[in-house]
Amino acid sequence: MYRVQVWDDDANRYVDVVLSFDRWGAVGFRHAQFGDTPAEYDDPEEAWRDAVDLQERFGNAIVTLLDMSTGERHFDECNLPEIGANISEASAAPEIWTDDWIIQRAVRKRPMSAGGDVYEPWSGYTHPMTRDQAVKALEECEERWPEHEFRAHRLRLEEKVAADAIDRARRFVRSRKHD
Structure with a gap:
């Protein structure tokens, strides 16, 4: 399961969003409120398509996909698992961040x-x-x-x-x- 999230400067964290669509794809978003169903996908390609639509329309927004099974964030398609791949096999070990x-x-x-x-x-x-x-x-x-x-x-x-x-x-x- 993948969730589209957007960085919120005021909250200083990523937040779940609800997307709005037109016939060409995702055209907008708002913060998910209590009771909303956030943008979630089983297919990483569909999730990434909508995330890319948002990134193109809102160039200053930081859009990410959160892999709900591993907790990893994805900012581009290169590290998303293949469709049908076993998630535990596809994801690499989390990168260790240095003291920066x-x-x-x-x-x-x-x-x-x-x-x-x-x-x-x-x-x-x-x-x-x-x-x-x-x-x-x-x-x-x-x-x-x-x-x-x-x-x-x-x-x-x-x-x-x-x-x-x-x-x-x-x-x-x-x-x-x-x-």
Whole structure:
């Protein structure tokens, strides 16, 4: 079973969605609410077709397929199991993520009661680095841009996966601009 999910910046996680369709395919989505049936598929090719439709229509959205049997997220077709394949044989062992860090800039200062401060990745410092590299990069950012507040941020698995998907989407958009 595969579930189409979309990254929600406000919730800082992937959320289930309900899709809307026209005769050409998936044209929209909304967050699944209590009682809704989220977009679920038995066939990974059908699920991916609708996920691709959404990604094409909403270029800034991060769309993923969640394999409900393994908990793996898929961002492209290359690592989806073959139709009819045994899921346990088709999926590789989960990749081990290293201790990666990025630099983020404060964009909104809020009290903890309002959810705390909001940070965004700082351009040029979004490629994962070691802790020591992040400390040096943080010092560099603070020196070059004293008007901003920065932090070195340890990446969680979801953030690293999302950052990888965003980088792929940006590269895709750049390549289309040059065509």
